[in-house]
Amino acid sequence: MSNEANDLLPAEWGASWRREGMPRLDEAIRRTRARTRRQAAEVGLEVLGAVAGMAMLIRFGAASLHPADRPFAMLYAMAVAVLGWFAVYNTSGAWRPHDETPLAHARLHALRAERRIRSARAAWLFLGLSTLLYAPWILSRVQGQNAVAGAFAFLGLVVGLYALALRRTLRNAAAERDLWTEVCRQFEE
Amino acid sequence: MEPGASFDEVIAREGAALSRLAASYERDPALREDLFQEICLAVWRALRTYRGDSSVRTFVFRIAHNRAVSHVVKRAASKAQSLDALEAEPPSTGRSVEEHLDLTVRAERLQSAIAGLPLGLRQPVIMALEGFKAREIAEVLGISENAVSIRMTRARQVLKEALSVAGEGKP
Numbered sequence: 001m002s003n004e005a006n007d008l009l010p011a012e013w014g015a016s017w018r019r020e021g022m023p024r025l026d027e028a029i030r031r032t033r034a035r036t037r038r039q040a041a042e043v044g045l046e047v048l049g050a051v052a053g054m055a056m057l058i059r060f061g062a063a064s065l066h067p068a069d070r071p072f073a074m075l076y077a078m079a080v081a082v083l084g085w086f087a088v089y090n091t092s093g094a095w096r097p098h099d100e101t102p103l104a105h106a107r108l109h110a111l112r113a114e115r116r117i118r119s120a121r122a123a124w125l126f127l128g129l130s131t132l133l134y135a136p137w138i139l140s141r142v143q144g145q146n147a148v149a150g151a152f153a154f155l156g157l158v159v160g161l162y163a164l165a166l167r168r169t170l171r172n173a174a175a176e177r178d179l180w181t182e183v184c185r186q187f188e189e
Numbered sequence: 190m191e192p193g194a195s196f197d198e199v200i201a202r203e204g205a206a207l208s209r210l211a212a213s214y215e216r217d218p219a220l221r222e223d224l225f226q227e228i229c230l231a232v233w234r235a236l237r238t239y240r241g242d243s244s245v246r247t248f249v250f251r252i253a254h255n256r257a258v259s260h261v262v263k264r265a266a267s268k269a270q271s272l273d274a275l276e277a278e279p280p281s282t283g284r285s286v287e288e289h290l291d292l293t294v295r296a297e298r299l300q301s302a303i304a305g306l307p308l309g310l311r312q313p314v315i316m317a318l319e320g321f322k323a324r325e326i327a328e329v330l331g332i333s334e335n336a337v338s339i340r341m342t343r344a345r346q347v348l349k350e351a352l353s354v355a356g357e358g359k360p
Contacts, residue, residue, distance in 0.1 A: 008317040008326075008341050013348075017209065017318040019296040025204040029197055032229040100248075101331025102312060105255040109262070172266060179262045182272050186309040187330075 068140040075133055083126050090115050090122070106183040113177035120170045127166065131159055194245050196233045203246065206319045207232075207253050213303045213315050214257040215264075224260045231256040243328060250321075251329050254312055261308070272308070302351035310344040313337055 061069065094112050097104035138151045200207075211225040235252045239245065265272055303314055316326045323341075327334045 008323060008337075009314070009345065013299060014318050014320070016296045016299045018205075025200050028204060028225065028229050029200055031226055032196075032233055035226060035230060036233065099331060100251045100255070101329075102251070102254050102258060103331055106258065109259065175266045175269065176262060179265050179272060183258060183262060183308060186272070186307050189307075189309050 066141050068137055072133060072137040072141075076130070079126060079129050079133070083122065086122055087119065090119050103184065103187040106180055106187055110177055110180035110184055113173050113180055116173035117170060117177065120166055120173060123166055123169075127159060127162055131155065194236065194239070196236055199232060199236065199245060199249055200229060203249050207249070209300075209319070210250075210253050210257060210315055212300055213311060214261055216301075216304055220264070224257060227260060228253045228256045244325075247325060247329050250316060250319075254315075254329070258308060298352060299348075302348050305351060306344060306347060310340055310347065313340050314344045314348070317341065 094108065094115055097108040134155050135152075138148060138155065142148050142151045207228050208225050211221050211228060215221040215224045231252050232249055235248070239248050242248075261272065303311060303318075306314060312330060313326050316329060321329070323334050323337045326337045330337070
């Protein structure tokens with residue numbers, strides 16, 4: 001392919017355009033590699049953290065078993081399984097674009113934003129269900145008025161933070177969906 | 190370049206064009222550098238999936254445009270702005286006096302005018318400036334050659350108007 005100006009635009013525009021300063025390409029390659037290594041390390045650390053957290057939970061849970069734990073754990077596991085199934089179902093058809101064109105890319109991202117909205121709405125349900133499950137478990141598991149009040153306060157704090165995060169996710173996803181829809185419209189014009 | 194082309198080769202050959210592409214999507218110098226890095230990263234990842242169905246250049250430009258559009262949408266979303274508002278932002282070159290002397294005023298004006306184009310017009314213009322033929326632009330964008338001609342006609346009109354307002358009527 002020629003790098004000369006073609007007949008689509010005035011030749012002097014092409015010359016002006018290519019006058020822009022050259023980037024440091026060796027630096028770009030070095031920084032891209034460093035960024036890739038950093039991202040891989042971050043993913044590794046996240047996996048390690050999740051495994052360590054899970055191991056701690058199992059250990060502490062096993063050390064102080066209570067008759068109320070089993071039904072709570074079973075119901076909670078069922079809720080998590082349903083949410084997990086929904087998360088997989090919700091991403092169906094949104095893994096890859098139909099092709100690599102910008103329009104297909106924009107449509108895919110509009111679809112993903114729409115699915116994130118649906119996912120956040122499901123998370124509201126999960127939050128409500130979790131709160132309903134935690135309340136009787138706290139009442140039967142925690143002894144003492146102050147301890148129960150403390151447990152409910154902690155639950156309220158976690159639910160509140162989770163609700164704030166969900167609200168933000170919903171708002172961002174709606175904004176992104178609108179923007180990607182606008183991009184699709186511009187590409188289709 | 191054929192399937193199996195290395196990242197270093199691609200960047201050595203297309204790096205300057207990709208940097209100009211990043212500049213046409215992002216006016217803030219620091220964010221522009223970030224976008225260039227993101228494009229390099231996207232190209233590095235995507236090269237593994239390149240099967241030789243199109244030229245490497247076509248393939249790389251598709252990846253780069255897609256990454257750049259994602260960057261624009263992400264930026265607009267974070268600033269709670271519309272795409273039009275983001276395109277209408279005044280250019281912020283952030284260049285030092287020395288750097289300014291290295292670049293011609295014409296190149297600055299042209300880059301600014303292109304950055305103000307709607308995405309659907311900006312993409313074919315950038316590729317035309319990089320020497321892509323109408324057929325190749327159509328291949329990258331997944332549209333017909335006729336559609337490319339229509340977009341280029343509209344883009345030329347918009348650019349000429351923008352450049353005449355900005356100065357002497359020439360880039």
